[in-house]
Amino acid sequence: MPEHGSLGAYLRNRRTKLDPVGFGFSGRRRTAGLRREEVAQRANISATWYTWLEQGRGGPPSAEVLDRIARALTLSDLEREHLFLLGLGHPPEVRYQGPDPITPRLQRVLDALTYSPAIVRNATWDVVAWNRAAAVVLTDYARLPPDGRNILRMIFCDARVRAAQADWEAVARFVVGTFRIDAARAGADAAIAPLVDELCQRSPEFRALWQDNEVGRHGEGVKRLRHPVGGELALEYSAFLVDGRPDLGMLVYQPATEADRAVIERLVDGTIALAAE
Structure with missing residues (x-):
């Protein structure tokens, strides 16, 4: 089963590592990173619902919501996969990105x-x-x-x-x-x-x-x-x-x-x- 407490901790960790200036947010802050309402705004979800996710309340999120949050937090593919594993207990559906050269x-x-x-x-x-x-x-x-x-x-x-x-x-x-x-x-x-x-x-x-x-x-x-x-x-x-x-x-x-x-x-x-x- 998904561990919603771990999901909340992961969301908080990713959120606090983002630079607000780089996302067009300004103003004096007592803590590092984006505010919860700013992540919610970027993900086009309610601030209350996002707050509940960080607090481990409100039940499991949908795949669509997790995908929006992943984009809002600018997660890498690996970080996005980890987010889905924490939130839903399984990885996201694969997104084919077309051919890239091998390393x-x-x-x-x-x-x-x-x-x-x-x-x-x-x-x-x-x-x-x-x-x-x-x-x-x-x-x-x-x-x-x-x-x-x-x-x-x-x-x-x-x-x-x-x-x-x-x-x-x-x-x-x-x-x-x-x-x-x-x-x-x-x-x-x-x-x-x-x-x-x-x-x-x-x-x-x-x-x-x-x-x-x-x-x-x-x-x-x-x-x-x-x-x-x-x-x-x-x-x-x-x-x-x-x-x-x-x-x-x-x-x-x-x-x-x-x-x-x-x-x-x-x-x-x-x-x-x-x-x-």
Whole structure:
């Protein structure tokens, strides 16, 4: 259950850390920060109701009221999430904010995985970052235009990618179900609509799978590939969410056997020449 006393303490703490001058309020003050009525004014709620919230009275607030207060107090996304957890016992609905570049630190994490292909994809399943192992084992994403790096387009519209899947039908069904739930979790249903419309027109197979409304989720598993130079490869994969970025997911592939590892090492080190495009 929400701890309303903790909610009140958190609201008071955030309120007293704000500079009134920066919000257009002036006058001499005996205490730091905004007054309760000033927060209420900014949140477009009654001063009495806001006072009750700080005092732990009046029952739990609605999500709309908490959202208004979060904006009034200029809370960060993390602070807003904490506010909802205190007030309602659950995080707020995800607000999809569109694609942002990944941080250099996250890219360094990928690059440190020398012989483990790893990618980062966004909520619309565009590959936005990758390491060298991914480039030589999966796809050389740098040679593709940005809109060509979309996993759905590659699976359903690229004959070479399709041929590389040991069991394309199972992969396609899994990808569509996982894509659906990833987009919903990131609050990106509106953002994916143009891509879904495009793929429904370009691929009858995608359209049929999308209309099935099945859902799935990445966790762990084994992916089998037909590499044009390395031959048959088995890769164990693990999926991770990027903390603070519900729109980003990281996939890391590990060679399933020592033989697979030996092939990947040779591909990454350049001792097996990749086929010319």
